[in-house]
Amino acid sequence: MYEKDGEKYFVVDSHMHYWDASPANWVTGQEQFAKGWIECFHAYQSLGPPETHWTIEHFQKYSDKDLMKDVFEDGYVDVAIFQPTYLKQWYNEGFNTTERNGALAEENPGRFIVNTRFDPRDGDEGIKQLERDVKRWGAIGLKLYTAEWKGDSRGWTLKDPEAYRYLEAAQNLGIKNVHVHKGPTIWPLDKDAFDVSDVDHAATDFPDLNFIVEHVGLPRIEDFCFMATQEPNVYAGLSVVIGGLMFARPKFFAKVMGELLFWVGEDKMTFGSDYGIWEPKWQVEGFVDWDYPSDEFSDYPRVNTATKKKILGLNAAKLYNIDVPAELQLPADDGKPAAKDDAVLVEDGAKV
Amino acid sequence: MTDAAAVLAALDTVRDPELDESVTALGFVASCTVSSDGVADVRLRLPTYFCAPNFAYLMVADAYDAVSGVPGVSRTDVVLEDHFASDVINRGVAARSGFLQSFDGYAAGELDELRADFLRKATLAATDRVCRPLLRAGRTPEKLAMLRLGDIPESADRERLRSRRRELGLPAGDESPLLVDPVTGDAVDVPAMPRHLARARLTGVSVEANSGVCRGMLRQRYATAGVGECEEDR
Numbered sequence A: 001m002y003e004k005d006g007e008k009y010f011v012v013d014s015h016m017h018y019w020d021a022s023p024a025n026w027v028t029g030q031e032q033f034a035k036g037w038i039e040c041f042h043a044y045q046s047l048g049p050p051e052t053h054w055t056i057e058h059f060q061k062y063s064d065k066d067l068m069k070d071v072f073e074d075g076y077v078d079v080a081i082f083q084p085t086y087l088k089q090w091y092n093e094g095f096n097t098t099e100r101n102g103a104l105a106e107e108n109p110g111r112f113i114v115n116t117r118f119d120p121r122d123g124d125e126g127i128k129q130l131e132r133d134v135k136r137w138g139a140i141g142l143k144l145y146t147a148e149w150k151g152d153s154r155g156w157t158l159k160d161p162e163a164y165r166y167l168e169a170a171q172n173l174g175i176k177n178v179h180v181h182k183g184p185t186i187w188p189l190d191k192d193a194f195d196v197s198d199v200d201h202a203a204t205d206f207p208d209l210n211f212i213v214e215h216v217g218l219p220r221i222e223d224f225c226f227m228a229t230q231e232p233n234v235y236a237g238l239s240v241v242i243g244g245l246m247f248a249r250p251k252f253f254a255k256v257m258g259e260l261l262f263w264v265g266e267d268k269m270t271f272g273s274d275y276g277i278w279e280p281k282w283q284v285e286g287f288v289d290w291d292y293p294s295d296e297f298s299d300y301p302r303v304n305t306a307t308k309k310k311i312l313g314l315n316a317a318k319l320y321n322i323d324v325p326a327e328l329q330l331p332a333d334d335g336k337p338a339a340k341d342d343a344v345l346v347e348d349g350a351k352v
Numbered sequence B: 001m002t003d004a005a006a007v008l009a010a011l012d013t014v015r016d017p018e019l020d021e022s023v024t025a026l027g028f029v030a031s032c033t034v035s036s037d038g039v040a041d042v043r044l045r046l047p048t049y050f051c052a053p054n055f056a057y058l059m060v061a062d063a064y065d066a067v068s069g070v071p072g073v074s075r076t077d078v079v080l081e082d083h084f085a086s087d088v089i090n091r092g093v094a095a096r097s098g099f100l101q102s103f104d105g106y107a108a109g110e111l112d113e114l115r116a117d118f119l120r121k122a123t124l125a126a127t128d129r130v131c132r133p134l135l136r137a138g139r140t141p142e143k144l145a146m147l148r149l150g151d152i153p154e155s156a157d158r159e160r161l162r163s164r165r166r167e168l169g170l171p172a173g174d175e176s177p178l179l180v181d182p183v184t185g186d187a188v189d190v191p192a193m194p195r196h197l198a199r200a201r202l203t204g205v206s207v208e209a210n211s212g213v214c215r216g217m218l219r220q221r222y223a224t225a226g227v228g229e230c231e232e233d234r
Helices: A031-045 A056-060 A064-073 A098-107 A120-137 A161-172 A197-205 A221-230 A241-246 A250-263 A280-289 A305-319 A346-351 B004-011 B053-068 B086-094 B098-102 B112-136 B141-146 B156-168 B190-221
Strands: A002-004 A007-009 A012-016 A079-082 A112-114 A141-144 A177-181 A210-214 A234-237 B029-034 B039-044 B075-080
Touching: A002 A280, A007 A280, A007 A305, A012 A305, A031 A056, A031 B190, A064 A098, A064 A280, A079 A098, A098 A112, A098 A120, A120 A161, A161 A197, A197 A210, A197 A221, A221 A234, A221 A250, A221 B190, A241 A250, A241 A280, A241 B190, A250 B190, A280 A305, B004 B029, B004 B039, B004 B053, B039 B053, B053 B075, B053 B086, B053 B098, B053 B112, B075 B086, B086 B098, B112 B141, B112 B156, B112 B190, B141 B190
Parallel strands: A012 A079, A079 A112, A141 A177, A177 A210, A210 A234, B039 B075
Antiparallel strands: A002 A007, B029 B039
16 A cells, blocks of 8 residues: 555556576576576666666566565555466576466465466367466466467467467456566567457457456557557556656656557556566656646646556456455545546547 | 768668667667778667567668668678577578578568558658647648648658658658558548547657667667767667
8 A cells, every 4th residue: 555645545566576587597508598588677677767776686586575575565565466477498497487476475365366377379288287277376367478489389369269269268267357468579570479459359259358468569559559449358557668668758658648548548557567677666656646747748638646546556456356445445426537528539539 | 982971871761660760860780880992891789689580680681781782882791789589680681581581480471561560650650740730739630631741841750751651652742631541541531530640649659658668778788879879869
């Protein structure tokens, strides 16, 4: 919970990690990729305030105590949602697996939600594994990487028949939320790994699942926004948006937020720190203080305290059925979306 | 006698297809030299080790073509540094083997369609740059629908819009409509105008934000400015 100027904010960090990218975990013969990957992540951290930067050694492997302090003690987070990233071709034990996350969650009851994953190229065995993971960790959410390279496959899409089979199986197992990574990636080669059109199809055909597009399709925000206006069950995951732009490029951050509020709306945007890339503390504090920097942004929907409460925690709490103390909920008359009345073009936007 | 300035000027015409800015302005040129017998040696660098290899390939290949066309250049070496696919890209471009063959087994097609997609985005972003000031000055979308490209006072933004449209084979003369669909080239009519303008604005924001992230990452990776880099953006 974060408190500022008499307002209390319930904080759900809906996209964060607990990884091990230390050299001891690098697969022999794949060291350059394991090293290149974590160095690339580390460079992203440099887009946050200098006093929050870590050494590369600390960044490669932070401890459970570091995480608990950074996220909960210092970072104001009430509930954090683990999103796994396997990358077993480079890291012996995986980079950030459901098991590694789940073990920490079990040591700290009530703090975490453990999401798991699938890869539709894993066949029948993959579905069995999904069932084991869902049951073992009580998962109701997934994180999917459609651009992941595997053997001679250059990625997959949510439209693939096998992906549909997996989504059906996941839904039958009680999965509600599907976080799809659409953003900076590896091995896209000729494929456009940022293409979000497959989310469009899946969201239409699985209306009871929610699709949270992480990193809002950066750098293809426009494609994501057009798609999101058409699908009531598509959300904008703000991981990277706040961490990567709010401090480093405040003017662009204001524009991106303005566009997202305009096209997607404040009821369908969720905060994620992307920890350990960035700590939540400065992101939460900065976002609560944030407003458009000048009149130049007058075309965009306004932001108010209710907007920020929704984005920082209440929207994700609804998706994950998290109990929010009464004093942290919005007053009954404060909950209507700000977008429609305030934006000049929003009516047209909604019909795109 | 060819000097490095002429080669740099050629590199100025090479754009990052995604960010729609020149590789020199972005700081992607690590070094650029020409020997006394006309051998041009260009080193390129990118914001991350894992920048998308398809875009990297396009930039290296375009740089090779641009520099090779400079009068007096007898041989061109373009080398992409510090990238996970450096070897494949450098060898592929030097051998003129194309993207598909260079990434044998990992790619299913050449990159022409990808390039066209991004040119369409660049066209929309350029449309926003031209139209935003007009809207601010009080022109209505209905008025914009009646304007031709030649009605706009000459500016760098107008010429950027014209040049992107020309590359796509869309109408680009002074008599052509100011606002055209980036796929069909048809004039945008009044009912479609608010949506078209909103889309242009959004596309511009997306490109700018992406460019901001890339510049931030490049600055973190390399302490020194690139050759010909636009310093105020660093």
